Amino acid sequence: MSEIEHSLETVNLTKNFGGKMVANHINIKFKQGFVSGLIGPNGAGKTTLFNLISGNIKSDYGDVYLGGKKINKMSDFQRARLGIARTWQMNRLFNSLSLIDNLIISQRSDYSDKSLSLGLFDFNRAKKDALYEDIAANLLKRVGLLDYRNSVPAELSYGQQKLVAIARALMNDGNIIMLDEPMAGVEGRTHNKIKEIILEEKTRKKTIIVIEHNMRFIREICDEGIFLVNGQIKAVDSVASLMNDVELTRIYFGG
Numbered sequence: 001m002s003e004i005e006h007s008l009e010t011v012n013l014t015k016n017f018g019g020k021m022v023a024n025h026i027n028i029k030f031k032q033g034f035v036s037g038l039i040g041p042n043g044a045g046k047t048t049l050f051n052l053i054s055g056n057i058k059s060d061y062g063d064v065y066l067g068g069k070k071i072n073k074m075s076d077f078q079r080a081r082l083g084i085a086r087t088w089q090m091n092r093l094f095n096s097l098s099l100i101d102n103l104i105i106s107q108r109s110d111y112s113d114k115s116l117s118l119g120l121f122d123f124n125r126a127k128k129d130a131l132y133e134d135i136a137a138n139l140l141k142r143v144g145l146l147d148y149r150n151s152v153p154a155e156l157s158y159g160q161q162k163l164v165a166i167a168r169a170l171m172n173d174g175n176i177i178m179l180d181e182p183m184a185g186v187e188g189r190t191h192n193k194i195k196e197i198i199l200e201e202k203t204r205k206k207t208i209i210v211i212e213h214n215m216r217f218i219r220e221i222c223d224e225g226i227f228l229v230n231g232q233i234k235a236v237d238s239v240a241s242l243m244n245d246v247e248l249t250r251i252y253f254g255g
């Protein structure tokens with residue numbers, strides 16, 4: 001696949017919430033085969049930038065381009081179909097569904113917390129699709145949780161639930177992978193597993209963006225760091241350079 005097909009770019013992407021600019025003319029191009037670390041203090045607008053790219057919120061102004069094509073008007077589901085995959089800071093797994101079903105359900109356009117809670121979701125229709133079941137089983141195997149395929153999320157540790165959320169994001173085999181704080185609350189073996197999966201996806205020339213506060217992880221895994229503050233990109237550089245920058249460190253840790 002050519003670089004063009006993967007390229008993800010924002011141009012003057014802007015969003016304000018109640019008069020506060022949480023994305024302020026953001027211009028950034030994410031590189032294919034790169035792991036980019038999106039860092040910055042709490043409230044900087046990191047998750048908002050993910051939401052704008054994945055289509056979960058609409059921008060006030062500015063554009064998102066995927067493979068050179070403007071995708072602003074597309075819904076979150078359409079963007080997912082085009083290959084933009086993401087996880088959420090709080091996982092958002094369906095607690096009443098088994099792990100395998102949590103993965104399969106993500107492939108359906110009527111998939112939402114609301115449709116599920118109202119009983120509007122025709123789960124059997126999705127489940128019938130054996131193809132999704134195979135893909136889901138393979139992904140659970142990859143994250144080391146195939147033995148738990150029929151368990152519900154609450155039977156797993158928090159870190160294992162993060163792995164399920166990552167596996168779900170990989171269901172589409174999308175070229176853009178955005179992970180929102182994958183390491184929060186995760187330790188030990190799960191930490192290494194998440195790292196391993198990200199690096200495998202990198203080898204497959206995916207464009208990977210990781211929001212994370214765990215600086216050791218960022219240093220180990222990211223090819224570049226993007227420092228965001230007050231909805232603006234303050235610096236794009238090697239992680240080492242960003243971490244050695246006195247001003248950025250002061251902003252990051254406050255005061």
Ligand SMILES: Nc1ncnc2c1ncn2[C@@H]1O[C@H](COP(=O)(O)OP(=O)(O)O)[C@@H](O)[C@H]1O
Pocket residue numbers: 017018022040041042043044045046047048049
């Ligand atoms: N849906 C929303 N409505 C109103 N304000 C929001 C919404 N989402 C985020 N914000 C605000 O936007 C700012 C940036 O939030 P966020 O993108 O979650 O930051 P980060 O992920 O960097 O911690 C915060 O001040 C937050 O309170």
Ligand SMILES: [Mg+2]
Pocket residue numbers: 046047048089
């Ligand atoms: Mg956030």
